[in-house]
Amino acid sequence: MKKIVITIDGPSGSGKGTTARGVAKLLSIPHIDSGSIYRTMAYYLRTQDIKEEDGEAIKEALEDFHINYSEVGHVLLNDKDVEKEIRSRENSTYAFQYSRSPIVRENATRLQRELLEHGGILDGRDAGSVVAPFADLKIYLDCDVNERTRRRAKQHNITDPKEIEVLRKEILDRDDADMNKGDASLQMMPDSVRVDTSGMTVDEQVDAVYQLALSKMNQ
Ligand code: DC
Numbered sequence: 382m383k384k385i386v387i388t389i390d391g392p393s394g395s396g397k398g399t400t401a402r403g404v405a406k407l408l409s410i411p412h413i414d415s416g417s418i419y420r421t422m423a424y425y426l427r428t429q430d431i432k433e434e435d436g437e438a439i440k441e442a443l444e445d446f447h448i449n450y451s452e453v454g455h456v457l458l459n460d461k462d463v464e465k466e467i468r469s470r471e472n473s474t475y476a477f478q479y480s481r482s483p484i485v486r487e488n489a490t491r492l493q494r495e496l497l498e499h500g501g502i503l504d505g506r507d508a509g510s511v512v513a514p515f516a517d518l519k520i521y522l523d524c525d526v527n528e529r530t531r532r533r534a535k536q537h538n539i540t541d542p543k544e545i546e547v548l549r550k551e552i553l554d555r556d557d558a559d560m561n562k563g564d565a566s567l568q569m570m571p572d573s574v575r576v577d578t579s580g581m582t583v584d585e586q587v588d589a590v591y592q593l594a595l596s597k598m599n600q
Contacts, residue, residue, distance in 0.1 A: 384410060384500020386515065387594055388508035390567060391522030393555050394529030396578045396586050397504040400522060402454075403587030405502045408594060413496045415505035415512070416476070417456050418489045420467035421448050423475040425458055426485075436484045443488050470537060477555060486565055506559050506567040514570075518597045520590055521569040525579040526552060 387404070389397045398414055405412035425446055431438045449457040455464035466472060479485050493512045497503055503512065509519035530549040539545055559567040569575060574593055578586045 385517050385594065385598055386497055386500055386513055387502040387518045387520065387590075388513050388516040389502065389504040389520045389522055389590070390506055390508050390510070390569075390573070391504075391520075392524070392529070392559060392567060393552055394533050395522040395524040396532070396583070397522050399583055400578075400586045400590055401502045401504040403583065404590050404594060407587070407591050408502070411496065411499070411501035413493055413501050413503040415489065415493050415503060415508060417467065418448060418492055419480045419485070420472055420476040421456050421458050421463060422446065422485055422489060423479040424463060424467050424472050426479055427472075427475045433479050433482050433485075436482065439479075439482055439484045443484070446488075448492070477558065480565075481562065506562075507565040509570045509573055510568060511565055518594055519570055519573040520593065521573040521575045522586075523575060523577045523579075526556075528579050 385408070387401075387410075389401050391397050398416065401412050401414070422443070426433075426439060426442060429442055431442055433439075445459070447459050449460070451457055451462060455462050456467055457463070467476075480489075490512050493503060493505070493508075497513060503516075505512065509516055509521075526549065529552055530545060533548055533552065534540070534545050537548075539548060556567075576586070576589050576593075581589070
C-alpha cells in the first residue's frame with residue numbers, strides 16, 4: 382500500500398516539529414524533521430571551520446556526512462549523538478546561515494527525498510514547494526509572532542523581558558529571511574491548507590492536522 386506523504390511548512394516556532402511528531406505517531410509513519418538536517422550539516426561544517434561561501438569545501442566535506450536517528454529520536458552525526466549541540470541558539474544561527482548555500486540545500490533536499498521514499502511527514506520551509514511538491518497533503522502552519530516568542534522563551538528558559546525582546550526580533554528577522562530565500566523561500570502553496578495554531582494547545586494542533594490527514598486518506 383502506498384504510504385501517505387504529508388508536508389508541514391511554516392515559520393520558526395509555529396509548532397511544525399511538535400505537530401509533525403504527534404501526527405506521525407498517530408498515523409505510524411516516519412517523521413522527517415528537515416530543520417535537524419540543516420542544523421546537523423551546519424554543526425558539522427562549522428566545527429571544521431568551513432565557510433558558508435566555500436561551495437567546493439562544503440561539497441567535499443558532505444561526502445563524509447552521515448545522519449541517523451537514535452531510538453529516542455536523537456540526531457546521530459556519523460554515529461555520535463549531537464542532539465544537544467544542534468539545538469543550541471548559537472547553532473540555530475549557523476543553521477540559518479549555511480542553509481543559504483546551494484550545495485547544502487541540494488544535499489539536504491536529496492536526503493529528505495530519500496527519507497520520504499516509504500511515506501512520512503516532513504516539516505520544513507520548502508517541503509511542499511521544493512522537496513515534495515508531490516505530497517498528498519500540504520499544511521501551512523501559522524502562528525502569531527508574540528505567541529511564537531513565548532514558546533521559544535519557554536523552550537530556552539528565558540524570563541528576562543529584555544532578552545525576550547531580543548528573541549522576538551530574532552524570530553522576525555528569521556521570518557523575513559526565510560520568506561526571501563529565492564526558490565527555497567517559505568511560502569504557502571496554492572494547494573496547502575493553512576492552520577493557525579495561535580491559542581491552540583499542542584493536542585489541538587496535532588488533532589487538527591490528524592483530522593485533515595484522515596479525510597485525505599479516506600478520499
Ligand atoms: O526548523 P528549524 O528551526 O530547526 O531550522 C533551523 C534552520 O534551518 C532555520 O533557520 C532555517 C533552516 N531550514 C531551512 O532553510 N529549510 C528547511 N527546510 C528547514 C530549516
